[in-house]
Amino acid sequence: MATVCSNQDTCTEGFEEAGGAVKHQTAQIIQELWQIVSNHLDLSSMIINCDVVSGRRLMGLEPTNMDHKNLGDPKWISKKDKKLLGSHLANIQPNVTVSHHGIGPNVTVRSIKEAIEMAPKNSSIPFIIHVKAGRYQEANLTVGKSKTNLWFIGAGKGKTIITGVTGAGFVARGITFESTAGPQNHQAVALLVKSEHSVFYECEMKGYQDTLYIHSNRQFYRNCDIYGTIDFIFGKAQAVFQNCTIYTRKPMEQQTNTIIAHKRPCSNICAGISIHECQIRAAPDLEPVKSNYTTYLGRPWNEGATTVYMLSYIGDHIDPQGWIPWNSTTTLDDVFYGEFQNYGPGANISQRVISPGVHANMSVVEAARFTVDRFVDGSSWIGHTKVPFEAGLGY
Template sequence: MGSMVITVAQDGSADFATVQEAIDAVPLGNKCRTIIRLTPGVYKQPVYVPKTKNFITLTGLRPEETVLTWNNTATRIDHHQASRVIGTGTFGCGSTIVEGEDFIAENITFENSAPEGSGQAVAIRATADRCAFYNCRFLGWQDTLYLHYGKQYLRDCYIEGSVDFIFGNSTALLEHCHIHCKSAGFITAQSRKSSQETTGYVFLRCVITGNGGSQYTHLGRPWGPFGRVVFAYTYMDACIKNVGWNNWGKTENERCACFYEYKCFGPGSCPSKRVTWARELIDEEAEQFVAHGFIDPDPQRSWLAQRMAARIPYSA
């Protein structure tokens, strides 16, 4: 498993001028890690990583300086790929869409620049197993980060939005991330469909901040009736409503949604005032969620081990 490096710069000084051209150059069914290095800049174009273009790494020097941005919404999609390839509506509107497995992004900003009130406007959709994001930023309003399918690991990332801005039915661990609630809404909309599914979102040692207002946002609501979300060791700003969670207007969701907190703190953390159908985990229950095994369950075939706890060096 060697790796190859390709470079992108908009001024023509690198291998390719656009991110998409670099991805297009990766062969389908590739077996070797391909590192696409982006020169600082704002890349205004939708990006699509197709199925079987696996082992792609997108890397920048600093996320503030390396921005992938586009402005599609669920009701207006302008894309170089046909809708039969990327899908329609919320599913197809991601500024970046990743369907290739073992994808890594480091030091990149993924943005949907559609203004507030545009409805669903996804910054990135991850429909791929074993994706990892290190020191990335995800910017948008509604439906910013679509963790749709597969297993994802996010570390040292910044995610902002308003309504359902981390959503989908993947199995995701977000560690040391900063979640910023820009206006009233719901941080998560996890869509687990049955108690058999092992999917869910775990927020481990994260920080939730608001816009200075208090009690205007919920930790989550169940997009699927068995939606599963855990906040552990997480700081919660006063923007979080005392009730914490929302049933999406359906009392029957309260019987099956799995909304948990564990040893959180801050003004927005008040277990005594939470809805009665969400609860605080006890130590034994929390164990399965507060370790990397939640997304990386097979130690014999670990996909995180070789890059856990240390950033991939820029020279990788």
């Protein structure tokens, strides 16, 4: 239902600049659907593990005594494959191998699109696509909803490069997702992710404005590098970034960098972005001129936006205020922006903007809500892939 809410919100956004009877009729239909979904979400919130904090729904405060080593296997992965992602790349046996250099020994197809078409529909087991080193410029490459449990295994960051991808229902390791539009073309998404229980391990996302669109559902990013300028990690999902390096690039003249722009499409769903044990740094092109540009930790796409930085290094390119409103007519009063025991020259909170929505010195109890286990129930679906992760705060 939360995904339906996000999709309806995205549909509404698409008609914002439209006019005439079509816009009016569509808005009326969406409003009716919205009310139905909202009513169901209100009922669901009574039984799911969420509590109301200043009008926002976050994971509950009760302690967990879960034995992570003895949890049952998640439904979406078999015991046979549960160690696969943690294996050395040479030990992974793919279903299909892709190389744009042509068919040869152990190579099945030339394009990723062909490999996706070969995957069975609604698969209950992983279908592994090994994408060999190279740059794959396949415009608007899309993983359809019926293609479930697709695993994309590349040759490593900067070696397997995919430009222009929209995906649902896959796990990726060792792949660079890149938008080649450049800063002059403004909004240009390199990767859009809608899939529930999606995992990105040792990947890169490279672009400028709007690099990574975390659209909806629960997502996990580990050991990834993300590059961009304006709102370059944005969306409506419930996502955790852990042990990632987030690089701010040099924008166009007179532009201001903002790392994260989160949006809560409905007030009664769990959503937000948790940056945990990460590195927030200036990219090589920004580093020598960082004093000429202002960079903020984030700004809210709407009221109720939620973003936290915890136990992360923050570089000196971050403005001392930390956070800014979306525009001159909005405030930070109705958001949740949190910081917990970050370090580095940009982590000094003495000059952070003062607002009811900014929690520059979160307590341990507040921070614990945004860990892998408490925020996305991660041990039930991440742990058995053997992708490394920290279930709790880990400090």
